[in-house]
Amino acid sequence: MREVAVVGCGMTKFGELWEKSLRDIFVEAALKAIDDAGVDHIDSMYVGAMTPGLFVGQEHISALMADYLGIAPIPAMRVESACCSSGMALRLGLFEISSGYSDIVLVGGVEKMNDGADATYALATAADQEYEVYQGVTFPGLYALIARAHMHRYGTTREQLAAVSVKNHHNGTMNPNAQFQREVTLEQVMNATLVADPLTVLDSSPVSDGAACVVLTSVDFAKQLKVPSVKILGSGAATDTLALHNREDITTLKAVKLSGKAAYKMAGIKPSDIDVAEVHDCFSIAEICIIEELGFTEKGKGGPFTEQGNTALEGKIPVNPSGGLKSKGHPVGATGIAQVVEVVEQLRGNAGKRQVKNAKIGLTQNMGGSGGSSVVHIFTTT
Amino acid sequence: MPSPTYRREMPQRYRLEAAKCKKCGKLFFPPRLVCAGCGSKEFDKTKLSETGTILSHTMIRVAPADFATQVPYAIAIVESDNGVRVTTQVVDCKPEDLEIGKKVKFIFRKLYEEGHTGIICYGYKTVLV
Numbered sequence: 001m002r003e004v005a006v007v008g009c010g011m012t013k014f015g016e017l018w019e020k021s022l023r024d025i026f027v028e029a030a031l032k033a034i035d036d037a038g039v040d041h042i043d044s045m046y047v048g049a050m051t052p053g054l055f056v057g058q059e060h061i062s063a064l065m066a067d068y069l070g071i072a073p074i075p076a077m078r079v080e081s082a083c084c085s086s087g088m089a090l091r092l093g094l095f096e097i098s099s100g101y102s103d104i105v106l107v108g109g110v111e112k113m114n115d116g117a118d119a120t121y122a123l124a125t126a127a128d129q130e131y132e133v134y135q136g137v138t139f140p141g142l143y144a145l146i147a148r149a150h151m152h153r154y155g156t157t158r159e160q161l162a163a164v165s166v167k168n169h170h171n172g173t174m175n176p177n178a179q180f181q182r183e184v185t186l187e188q189v190m191n192a193t194l195v196a197d198p199l200t201v202l203d204s205s206p207v208s209d210g211a212a213c214v215v216l217t218s219v220d221f222a223k224q225l226k227v228p229s230v231k232i233l234g235s236g237a238a239t240d241t242l243a244l245h246n247r248e249d250i251t252t253l254k255a256v257k258l259s260g261k262a263a264y265k266m267a268g269i270k271p272s273d274i275d276v277a278e279v280h281d282c283f284s285i286a287e288i289c290i291i292e293e294l295g296f297t298e299k300g301k302g303g304p305f306t307e308q309g310n311t312a313l314e315g316k317i318p319v320n321p322s323g324g325l326k327s328k329g330h331p332v333g334a335t336g337i338a339q340v341v342e343v344v345e346q347l348r349g350n351a352g353k354r355q356v357k358n359a360k361i362g363l364t365q366n367m368g369g370s371g372g373s374s375v376v377h378i379f380t381t382t
Numbered sequence: 383m384p385s386p387t388y389r390r391e392m393p394q395r396y397r398l399e400a401a402k403c404k405k406c407g408k409l410f411f412p413p414r415l416v417c418a419g420c421g422s423k424e425f426d427k428t429k430l431s432e433t434g435t436i437l438s439h440t441m442i443r444v445a446p447a448d449f450a451t452q453v454p455y456a457i458a459i460v461e462s463d464n465g466v467r468v469t470t471q472v473v474d475c476k477p478e479d480l481e482i483g484k485k486v487k488f489i490f491r492k493l494y495e496e497g498h499t500g501i502i503c504y505g506y507k508t509v510l511v
Contacts, residue, residue, distance in 0.1 A: 121446040144440035
């Protein structure tokens, strides 16, 4: 097993990219990553995307992207696990290099959600079509069900949920690639239009276009490249019941807990060793549950932990310095790799105004659906 | 919802048919081929209790196209009295009437009409007891 490094990364701005196509945004991010890595070829490629077929009517994007990036005939494959498609794609890239099968692998993610599709319907296909969606539930609805149960059981407050969005919007003001680079207040979040009670539109990540890519090599190969590389220390993935209602406890994201546990074990570290984390805050309540499952705080304490500023940029464990899905944007298939791009830039010390001081170990957590799948990676400076 | 799918799910949508594992007794709705509890592949046919309890609830205010004319509508996760959980609408009530722990009963209702010319989709919803 070879150790694996991220040697280059690149992403597009996230937002409503009306003038650019699905293929154009992927190629833009890929060219940035290849240029950043300084490699002269790619051996193999994985592309994470949730449902380009529903969003723009295009499947088979592995071949499409290899073609338009000018790297055909290399092998390429699309990876799908709803909103953690590209996080899972990274795992495959890691395995391919670790096994010695390839030396240079490009892993990317892309989604074009603003080309006119019914985004609420397309996203809902990540839930159980026959037994959740058929009844009329939506994704905000599923997270609202989690939020209501969490508030009822642990006393989590409406203000604590809003504190997640306020923090992430603040971080987003310092990220030039973020979709929303503006502050929001607690009152604005709580008084915004309700999407699914108790969640408002400002508890929710937006509908976004965007792409992100990284180049992976072995750690030994990375030394020849003379670029600042970041080593992948750990990787973990897990699944849970697809339907939220089938879980023993709807406030527990078991796949997140187990994927985190596996990644910590592989890395040989504990939650308190993490200096910076990018987690899947598709809704405010999700970040609260995730920081509990990853062991940054106790079960049920995610609300007060956030409210007290522990997850802020200067806090005990900075969470989502990029602005997270909430402020940076959430082009679903691209999100997993965009999280990696942020953590790599943080560990390289390239994160500008949102730089977490002395960041040596970083974590990414990317989740599919209402927690039916989750993937965690841990990175360190080399 | 394509028609073959709709027809296949009728026993659950119309009659709340479930499966009970012959080995460990765990209930599944819809029925499965393999027991997620013990791995057994043998089941007896059974039914959800027609009453249950609200475990969590929300009001959907932004809906996909098929449900757009119904907003706002209440959705809950309900545990039937024989221990099976489902996602279902709660109808004929005001939003403020909904509470975790309240009892509901299952009823047979129209859910939505499929597309422009599609079939009318029926199934279970719940009302407060």
